[in-house]
Amino acid sequence: MKNKFSLAVLLICIASAFVVLMGLGFWQLQRLEWKEAMIARVEEGLNKPPLSIDEIEALDAAGEDIEYRPAFAEGTFLHDAEQHYFATYRSRVGYFVYTPLVMDDGKRLFVNRGFVPMERKDASSRPEGQIVGRVRIEGLARTAPTEKPNSQVPNNDLTKNVYYWKSLSQMAGRAYDKTEFDTASVFLDAGEGVAPGGLPIGGVTRITFSNNHLQYAYTWFGLAAALVGVGGFFLFSLVRGSKENEVA
Known part of the structure; x- marks a missing residue:
């Protein structure tokens, strides 16, 4: 038994x-x-022709997939309002710099200009990269998440200007000191390239996946x-x- x-x-x-x-x-x-x-x-999006941010927003409002769509925008940067998203890039820890771009119609668009290492978070440590005047930014459109991906992601630390998830509403509220401006509903990840002085490093969008x-x-x-x-x-x-x- x-x-x-x-x-x-x-x-x-x-x-x-x-x-x-x-x-x-x-x-x-x-x-x-x-x-x-x-x-x-991703591959389908990358192979489509570039669109203006207005066209991207129209597609997004219509429920179309705008992720990784080539896009472009023109305007001037508000460098004193840049926001910092905690990130790693090529095994280095630092931040992606999200800077509002004031477009011709006055609308603000948050542009992910690229990566800066942790010790160069303060914009005063990289003044050469703070481009003055009108610019044309070409890159990839990205959707703005409405909530944290999961409970494991920390809350954004607005006091220290450190974001762990890309809250567009929080970025806009902090960047403009709660003043309301018309802000684009999407992000634009800048394409490859290095700003004057070497930072930020553009083209950080991950488009290849194991x-x-x-x-x-x-x-x-x-x-x-x-x-x-x-x-x-x-x-x-x-x-x-x-x-x-x-x-x-």
Whole structure:
């Protein structure tokens, strides 16, 4: 009786582990489908002709996908109102600099000008990069999230001008000292290039993504198969040994 109980417990453990491993494998296949769709969406957006910010906003208002659409805007920067989004770039910790661009119609557009290392957060440490006068910015349109991605993301520290998620409303409220201005509903990530003096470094938008989910799925399915093989052999050995003991 004791041997039968032990065999039953072992069988349940093996079956439970098998279900978990198979579940992880199918989850990776779902992730693969999601990742391939995302990559296709990014590539589709990158291959479309550039649009003005007004055209981008019109598409966004109509429910069209504007992520990674090439876009452009012209105007003058409000450097004293730049906002800093905590980020890593090429293994360095620092910030993406979001600076309002005043366009011809007076509307403000937050432009992600690029990366600065943590010790160069203060704009006074990089005065050469604070471009004066009218500029034309070409880059990629990005949507503005309406809430934190998840509860693990810290709240934005407005006192220190450090953002952990890109709250457009908070950026606008802080940048203009709560004065209301017409602000574009999207962001513009500036394209590749380095500002005078070397900072900020543009072209920081991530447009290539690793896709190892199929490999991970094979790994989990392989472990499940190995578990069945090893566990089945072990159970068979125990059952045969139990029968031999009964005969003896």
